[in-house]
Amino acid sequence: MTPASQKAVEPTIEIENLKTYFFTRSGVVKSVDGVSYSVAPGEILGIVGESGSGKTVTGMSIMGLIEKPGRIVEGSIRFKGEEIANASERRLRQLRGGAISMVFQDATTALNPVLRVDTQMVETLRAHKKISRREALKAAEKMLARVGIPTPEKRLKSYPHEFSGGMRQRVSIAMALLNDPDLIIADEPTTALDVTVQAQVLLETQKLCREKGTSLIWVTHDLTVVAGLADKVCVMYAGRIVESGSVDDILDNPQHPYTIGLIGSIPSSNTRGRKLQQVEGTTPSLLNIKPGCAFRERCWRATSACQEEPPESSFGPGRTVRCFHPCLEGEKYESAGLNA
Amino acid sequence: MRSTETTPAARPLVRLKNVSKKFTRELDLAARLAQKLGVDINEETVHAVNGINLDIHKGEVVGLVGESGCGKSTLGRVVSGLLPASTGEIEFDGETIDSATSRKRPKDLALRIQMIFQDPYASLNPRMRVGEIISEAPRVHRIVPPNELSAYLDKVMEQCGLDPAYKSRYPHQFSGGQRQRIAIARTLAVKADFIVCDEIVSALDVSIQAQILNLLLDLKQELDLTTLFISHDLGVVEHVSDRVAIMYLGRMVEFAPTEMLFSNPQHPYTRSLLEEVPSLDKRNMNYSAIEGEIPSPFDPPPGCQFHPRCPFATAECRTVAPELQVLESGHTFACHHPQGEIAESQ
Numbered sequence: 216m217t218p219a220s221q222k223a224v225e226p227t228i229e230i231e232n233l234k235t236y237f238f239t240r241s242g243v244v245k246s247v248d249g250v251s252y253s254v255a256p257g258e259i260l261g262i263v264g265e266s267g268s269g270k271t272v273t274g275m276s277i278m279g280l281i282e283k284p285g286r287i288v289e290g291s292i293r294f295k296g297e298e299i300a301n302a303s304e305r306r307l308r309q310l311r312g313g314a315i316s317m318v319f320q321d322a323t324t325a326l327n328p329v330l331r332v333d334t335q336m337v338e339t340l341r342a343h344k345k346i347s348r349r350e351a352l353k354a355a356e357k358m359l360a361r362v363g364i365p366t367p368e369k370r371l372k373s374y375p376h377e378f379s380g381g382m383r384q385r386v387s388i389a390m391a392l393l394n395d396p397d398l399i400i401a402d403e404p405t406t407a408l409d410v411t412v413q414a415q416v417l418l419e420t421q422k423l424c425r426e427k428g429t430s431l432i433w434v435t436h437d438l439t440v441v442a443g444l445a446d447k448v449c450v451m452y453a454g455r456i457v458e459s460g461s462v463d464d465i466l467d468n469p470q471h472p473y474t475i476g477l478i479g480s481i482p483s484s485n486t487r488g489r490k491l492q493q494v495e496g497t498t499p500s501l502l503n504i505k506p507g508c509a510f511r512e513r514c515w516r517a518t519s520a521c522q523e524e525p526p527e528s529s530f531g532p533g534r535t536v537r538c539f540h541p542c543l544e545g546e547k548y549e550s551a552g553l554n555a
Numbered sequence: 556m557r558s559t560e561t562t563p564a565a566r567p568l569v570r571l572k573n574v575s576k577k578f579t580r581e582l583d584l585a586a587r588l589a590q591k592l593g594v595d596i597n598e599e600t601v602h603a604v605n606g607i608n609l610d611i612h613k614g615e616v617v618g619l620v621g622e623s624g625c626g627k628s629t630l631g632r633v634v635s636g637l638l639p640a641s642t643g644e645i646e647f648d649g650e651t652i653d654s655a656t657s658r659k660r661p662k663d664l665a666l667r668i669q670m671i672f673q674d675p676y677a678s679l680n681p682r683m684r685v686g687e688i689i690s691e692a693p694r695v696h697r698i699v700p701p702n703e704l705s706a707y708l709d710k711v712m713e714q715c716g717l718d719p720a721y722k723s724r725y726p727h728q729f730s731g732g733q734r735q736r737i738a739i740a741r742t743l744a745v746k747a748d749f750i751v752c753d754e755i756v757s758a759l760d761v762s763i764q765a766q767i768l769n770l771l772l773d774l775k776q777e778l779d780l781t782t783l784f785i786s787h788d789l790g791v792v793e794h795v796s797d798r799v800a801i802m803y804l805g806r807m808v809e810f811a812p813t814e815m816l817f818s819n820p821q822h823p824y825t826r827s828l829l830e831e832v833p834s835l836d837k838r839n840m841n842y843s844a845i846e847g848e849i850p851s852p853f854d855p856p857p858g859c860q861f862h863p864r865c866p867f868a869t870a871e872c873r874t875v876a877p878e879l880q881v882l883e884s885g886h887t888f889a890c891h892h893p894q895g896e897i898a899e900s901q
Contacts, residue, residue: 265763437761438761463838466835
């Protein structure tokens with residue numbers, strides 16, 4: 216069952232140079248513009264970015280959920296070696312909710328409000344496996360218990376509105392887990408939750424990945440959540456991955472000015488009473504974006520060289536940065552001119 | 556600029572005395588009929604805010620933290636005058652503005668208390684131009700003479716980091732962060748000196764959130780603003796606040812200067828909250844969740860309301876509600892077993 220035992224090195228998902236564009240009346244929106252990453256079995260990848268950075272569209276592209284006027288214009292998505300970037304709708308239906316599942320930010324809208332939880336869970340199971348209704352119910356009950364819902368046999372008969380926000384998100388996580396997926400894409404699943412509930416959800420997810428070898432892509436705007444959960448991180452800005460590496464690399468030794476700005480923006484005990492290092496300006500509109508480094512207008516290190524597209528430079532396994540003027544190791548960030 | 560250092564003896568700018576807010580769900584016709592026929596049916600009452608005492612001094616930022624449903628927003632609305640308190644008194648600058656006999660506020664005092672809301676997409680009138688949004692209140696209340704209004708508007712906008720050239724634009728032409736700046740400008744335009752901020756950075760991106768927090772810090776220093784900062788984000792609260800209050804199910808469970816609260820929390824609820832805050836330094840966390848969920852406020856547990864989830868709860872906690880205790884340092888908390896001492900020794 217575990218993919219790890221078959222072939223230790225084959226990643227569960229491998230994305231190469233993915234480009235998803237939206238062709239709107241006012242122009243082309245390059246939501247995802249040349250994104251590459253891979254996730255190994257049991258690995259947790261955090262994708263961090265602000266709104267409009269393309270992090271959600273990346274996840275949607277994997278699931279084949281991009282609707283007109285958007286489409287995947289280039290690149291490949293290989294799921295366990297199989298190319299699914301332009302797979303048929305039939306094949307995608309087999310994968311969705313089966314081998315690949317997704318958890319959305321808002322469980323209230325992700326669950327069907329007029330169907331009981333058991334109906335929805337049995338449906339999910341029976342769409343992918345040939346099992347009887349009774350077996351499916353039993354499996355659903357077991358899964359609800361797993362994600363920490365008390366008295367699951369009773370709660371199965373409830374409608375989504377009868378659950379609290381945290382419980383509802385757990386139900387939607389339970390549904391994502393039903394068919395023992397190899398890959399879970401979680402799109403800001405804890406953003407709307409309280410810290411205590413968030414901790415519970417993180418706990419369950421983490422346990423699952425460790426026990427079952429499930430790969431997880433955790434999309435979020437919150438670097439602090441990623442710090443506690445993920446193995447590696449991709450930082451996205453304006454449709455591109457500007458920096459990637461292991462959690463420790465990114466947080467202790469960030470090189471892209473945007474990553475540095477993002478980390479400096481996070482309030483903590485060390486920043487009390489002082490001003491935060493802020494990144495001036497706002498995230499650019501992705502509509503008709505100018506060529507060159509998208510961050511240059513907010514960047515304090517930008518030079519005329521940044522009018523060109525910066526290449527992705529790689530150093531060390533899985534460690535990349537896309538910048539002409541990366542902050543090198545040992546350089547003092549405070550003196551780098553932030554918030555001067 | 557007045558000194559921001561306040562001695563404990565100084566008169567607080569805002570004083571809440573035993574403020575409570577109840578919401579009652581009215582019975583429908585059938586239930587009322589049944590009640591008349593002698594069936595034992597009572598209206599359901601939620602104590603959204605239950606007996607809060609709080610002093611806020613001039614120039615101070617008080618953080619108010621709690622999970623959703625703990626009553627922190629309701630308290631903010633009561634303080635700002637959007638909701639009348641059910642019982643209790645509110646004093647502002649030495650005058651009682653909200654009491655059992657009168658829930659009406661004098662206009663000049665009401666103007667000095669303003670509120671900023673979480674969602675800048677909903678709190679600005681989409682059909683008004685930004686200039687009108689900001690200058691309407693100063694014009695109506697004659698805060699500046701009509702001929703100086705335009706210059707005053709420019710000044711307030713600049714103070715909040717907005718380009719005065721944008722004053723004839725509509726709110727939808729601005730990003731979330733800029734809209735929140737407009738909302739801040741609107742409160743400053745009436746020369747408010749006490750601002751209730753209800754989750755004002757929660758809807759913003761991290762880099763924009765930092766800009767707004769920096770703006771608040773600037774304004775605090777410039778104008779000696781006093782702020783009640785409501786948020787569920789402990790990181791943000793720790794960053795901005797001088798003192799922090801923790802609420803649970805409508806009651807205040809702990810209140811202390813920020814450093815003290817974060818370094819030496821007394822209440823078990825505060826301690827578990829702090830443990831669960833994700834931070835950049837906590838890598839590969841092994842999350843240990845607080846057991847259970849917030850109980851329904853319609854039917855709060857007796858005694859200490861946290862006892863069903865508390866690892867140190869004893870028989871006493873199940874029956875007797877703990878009183879607020881004050882340590883010498885000004886650290887206030889409501890718990891029978893602070894830091895679990897007694898429970899551990901038993």
